[in-house]
Amino acid sequence: MKVSVLDLVPVRQGQSYREAIGSMIRLAQDLDGLGYERLWIAEHHNAPSLASSATQLLISEALAHTERIRVGSGGVMLPNHSPYIVAEQYGTLETLYPGRVDLGLGRAPGTDQQTAMALRRHQIGRETQFPQELLELRGYFEGTNPVSAYPAKGLNVPMIVLGSSTDSAHLAANLGLPYSFASHFAPAMLEEAVEIYRREFKPSKYAEKPYVIIGVNASLADSDAEAEKLFTSQIRMFLGIVTNKPQPLQAPADSMESLWRQHAEERATASPHFGPVAFDPTLLIGRERAVVEQMASVSLVGNSQSVGRQIRELKQRVEFDELMAVSYIFDERAEKRSFELLGRVVLDAG
Incomplete structure (x- = not known):
């Protein structure tokens, strides 16, 4: 079982946005040294307490300051963007940092409707076009679209479907792509969505078998x-x-x-x-x-022994391959300690 981190780049009380981004970079370096699989950064807009609006720029910064860890989007909210531009951006990242870039893709706007209008102008409702736009995006990397996107053409940037409902489970399974469920804040359909995904999964050149990542809130300490x-x-x-x-x-x-x-x-x-x-x-x-409390119901909170037990209980509920931890811990040293403990617990859990 692998363990990774999703970062929304929270702004701590008393921090500037520049300082919050500095905290994100230090976290990336800590996770790189601790052996975490990947760091994803989530796209949010019009959120004054988060500094994660320009996701691809933050991903580039995290990649530039680390050596091993994969870094990617958790995710790109595809209805907000042209698939062509996304291909160019992530093709460029993959060119600069080969083998270290992930492309998680979601259908939600990541904001309120008024802000969504500012993002998309006259294209409200593009969520319904998500499957078609995902295929278009994939076509730019495969070089099968009428127009080519450079330097994306021919590059293998892993795509992961993100979701918080059964709709995304059907889509990920049908396309033969890995699936990441947002149970760290929307856990209601977790078991049902994962069961659908595994049952309906069609092997593809991108994934021979189902691969499930689930979001968990995490707060570990010595007591x-x-x-x-x-x-x-x-x-x-x-x-x-x-x-x-x-x-x-x-x-x-x-x-x-x-x-x-x-x-x-x-x-x-x-x-x-x-x-x-x-x-x-x-x-x-x-x-x-x-x-x-319902939003936070999929959480790992406690010392190493307690969290180890919670992980075993979670695995009895749902079959997953990777944990994607989300932490809003105020003190950065305590945050690093939490991730140190979580990494050890997951390693022991296998």
Whole structure:
């Protein structure tokens, strides 16, 4: 079993965007030294707490500062881009760093609808064209399209289909491509999607057998209590998404329960009132917590022994070949330690 990392390039509280990108480069170097398989960078737009909008530029920086690790997109949101331009960009990366570039591809815009309009102008709705655009993109590397893309033509840049639903599972299986499921934030269809993918997979020249990567949130430390404390920074990030109040990556709370108590207090003072009857925020807070906990349900949190057990339990639920870890740990030294421990646990797990 392999282990890799997905980085959204979070901006920590007090950091500039330049400093956040510097943190990404240091993380890439750490992972390179720790023997991780790959580092992927996710495309997001109009997200003030993330610095991952120009994905291919960050991939180039990570490749330039590392020696061995594969670096790629997790992913390129293909409806936002011309397949021709994507082929040129990733063909150039593969030319500069042969054998080290991945091309993960997704159908979502990676942003809200208003921003999607700014990205695509008059091409809203291109998500439905994802299968055709993926085939077009592949044609540029194979040299089978009427127009050629240089230097992509003839290069082998591995493509991986990303998804969070069964639609992507059917597509990846039909095309004979590896499949990466976004269970680190959308785990609801994980088991069903992987089962469909494995059942329907058609061997191809790109993959002889199914290959499944699953996203997991990860927070490891020398004790369970410390790992859970570090994980509160990630829960705060999820809470910002759910409440539409994004903020930079925050220092951890004392504990998970103290985080939720603080959130309840903030909600109680900020909640609206309807006529003469005060609005009771209890139900709203409960729903927000339920959504966040569901988003984070595929997580590895604890010391090495605890996480080893969690991985074994996860493997009983779903058959996967590679873990793609996502971590929002505020302290960079603690983040590196977490990945050191995770790498050892996965190695021991086989």
